[in-house]
Amino acid sequence: MTEMRYEAPTTLDDAVALLADSKGSTTVLAGGTDVLVQIHMDLIEPDLIVDIKNIKELTAIKKEKGGYRFGAAVSGVELMDHEDFCQTWPGVMDGVKLIGSIQVKGRASVGGNVCNASPAADSVPALIAAGATATIVGPKGKREIPVEEIATGPGQTSLKDGELVVSFFLPNSPAGSGGAYQRFTPRTEMDIAVVGVGINLTLGDDGVCSAAKVALGAVAEKVLVVEEAAAALVGTQVDEAALDNLAAAASAACRPIDDKRGTKEYRIKVAGVLARRVALIALERAQGGQK
Amino acid sequence: MKKHHISATINGDEVDFLCETSETLLDVLRDDLNLTGAKEGCGTGDCGACSVTLDGVLVCSCLVLGVEAEGKEIETIEGMADGDELHPLQRKFVEHIALQCGICTPGLLISARSLLEKNPDPTEEEVRFGLAGNLCRCTGYQNIIKAVMDAAQEMRGA
Ligand SMILES: Cc1cc2nc3c(=O)[nH]c(=O)nc-3n(C[C@H](O)[C@H](O)[C@H](O)COP(=O)(O)OP(=O)(O)OC[C@H]3O[C@@H](n4cnc5c(N)ncnc54)[C@H](O)[C@@H]3O)c2cc1C
Ligand code: FES
Ligand code: FES
Numbered sequence: 072m073t074e075m076r077y078e079a080p081t082t083l084d085d086a087v088a089l090l091a092d093s094k095g096s097t098t099v100l101a102g103g104t105d106v107l108v109q110i111h112m113d114l115i116e117p118d119l120i121v122d123i124k125n126i127k128e129l130t131a132i133k134k135e136k137g138g139y140r141f142g143a144a145v146s147g148v149e150l151m152d153h154e155d156f157c158q159t160w161p162g163v164m165d166g167v168k169l170i171g172s173i174q175v176k177g178r179a180s181v182g183g184n185v186c187n188a189s190p191a192a193d194s195v196p197a198l199i200a201a202g203a204t205a206t207i208v209g210p211k212g213k214r215e216i217p218v219e220e221i222a223t224g225p226g227q228t229s230l231k232d233g234e235l236v237v238s239f240f241l242p243n244s245p246a247g248s249g250g251a252y253q254r255f256t257p258r259t260e261m262d263i264a265v266v267g268v269g270i271n272l273t274l275g276d277d278g279v280c281s282a283a284k285v286a287l288g289a290v291a292e293k294v295l296v297v298e299e300a301a302a303a304l305v306g307t308q309v310d311e312a313a314l315d316n317l318a319a320a321a322s323a324a325c326r327p328i329d330d331k332r333g334t335k336e337y338r339i340k341v342a343g344v345l346a347r348r349v350a351l352i353a354l355e356r357a358q359g360g361q362k
Numbered sequence: 363m364k365k366h367h368i369s370a371t372i373n374g375d376e377v378d379f380l381c382e383t384s385e386t387l388l389d390v391l392r393d394d395l396n397l398t399g400a401k402e403g404c405g406t407g408d409c410g411a412c413s414v415t416l417d418g419v420l421v422c423s424c425l426v427l428g429v430e431a432e433g434k435e436i437e438t439i440e441g442m443a444d445g446d447e448l449h450p451l452q453r454k455f456v457e458h459i460a461l462q463c464g465i466c467t468p469g470l471l472i473s474a475r476s477l478l479e480k481n482p483d484p485t486e487e488e489v490r491f492g493l494a495g496n497l498c499r500c501t502g503y504q505n506i507i508k509a510v511m512d513a514a515q516e517m518r519g520a
Pocket of ligand 3 (some may be wrong): 498
């Protein structure tokens with residue numbers, strides 16, 4: 072391997088300057104659980120590695136007015152150890168907890184999961200369903216976008232040269248809200264999703280669903296937000312008929328590939344089955360007063 | 363090639379080393395510091411044979427760069443026994459014959475210790491999930507689980 076430069080800036084300004092000035096290929100390093108594998112397998116050969124873990128905006132978890140904010144480089148284990156965050160966002164944590172082994176989660180960040188842009192990334196459907204936004208900084212300043220606008224295809228993002236994700240913001244959801252994420256894999260641990268489903272929903276006082284968001288992973292080139300699936304729940308008590316409609320809409324939205332983990336037909340079928348299960352967990356959490 | 367000068371604490375000792383950006387912490391431990399307990403089974407985070415703790419957090423040392431160790435506290439299998447006195451987990455691994463070739467053992471011991479620090483009284487299922495990042499191609503896991511459960515009981519003083 073040729074010589075690689077390593078920098079670990081301590082401020083956002085320095086990080087952006089390094090990313091913007093760099094001539095050769097540059098790789099942002101958070102937990103490195105994708106980056107180091109890609110280097111090991113000679114998939115990438117960066118001239119410069121910019122480690123973002125020494126920047127405080129990227130490593131903080133804090134409650135703000137209107138919601139929770141956590142740094143893009145916060146590790147899975149740090150989120151799992153944060154009791155209040157886990158209680159507030161069990162659906163998001165369903166996704167985070169599925170990222171690899173304990174060892175992997177000791178390093179892996181949500182920012183890396185989102186920016187690596189795998190269609191099967193486990194935290195992404197959960198975040199999207201929860202309405203998360205991302206704060207991005209770059210040479211032209213700051214911008215805030217919904218998480219679903221980051222990945223554009225496998226390994227591809229909408230981030231421009233010199234940009235990085237600083238943090239994610241989860242807006243408080245109304246009382247009576249609940250969220251969940253599940254994936255289907257042949258093995259219970261350490262596997263890649265064949266299908267992943269994230270659902271958040273809100274119930275009114277009358278038990279009728281007033282809002283919902285459904286996100287599907289691993290069934291297209293990026294995570295899909297399926298409005299028809301959400302519409303199947305809104306205005307119902309999330310009863311059998313609504314769940315059937317949800318499953319049908321989820322299956323209909325899939326445009327998966329065939330691969331060693333599953334055929335197209337299989338993924339389409341599983342997406343519906345899983346959507347139904349995830350909706351029931353979200354419903355239970357909404358009824359229990361959890362988000 | 364320019365090398366980075368890194369200072370870290372390994373098993374309680376202050377250590378200085380030089381490394382290139384491309385070297386992983388596992389490369390540094392094994393090749394530069396002669397701490398060959400951590401093994402390279404895969405180099406891609408899948409097998410856990412390279413498990414160490416970094417500031418108390420269980421990680422795969424093959425997924426950490428040597429340069430990232432600056433100022434950190436690292437614990438490896440070499441620091442697990444207290445002189446000649448084996449750690450209860452080590453003793454129980456021997457008693458229960460929880461190893462055959464031994465490649466996975468250092469990583470499993472470090473992971474098991476980390477698991478029991480967080481959860482001193484785990485169920486068998488919790489042990490199996492907690493050690494899912496450590497692959498063993500020889501034993502079939504049964505004796506490993508027994509050894510960890512038994513060590514947990516002893517360490518709780520039960
Ligand atoms: C054994 C193993 C098992 C795994 N299992 C799973 C699994 O079950 N589910 C799953 O979803 N993933 C899994 N992964 C993949 C990986 O762990 C996750 O994608 C993880 O969340 C990546 O986070 P990281 O901090 O390690 O990212 P890094 O490797 O540091 O970065 C990943 C990518 O994102 C870019 N990046 C990182 N942070 C930012 C930022 N703030 N702004 C802009 N770009 C950024 C990097 O440049 C790189 O391209 C597994 C990996 C391994 C090694
Ligand atoms: S060598 Fe690090 S996980 Fe296999
Ligand atoms: S004893 Fe051989 S791999 Fe576990």
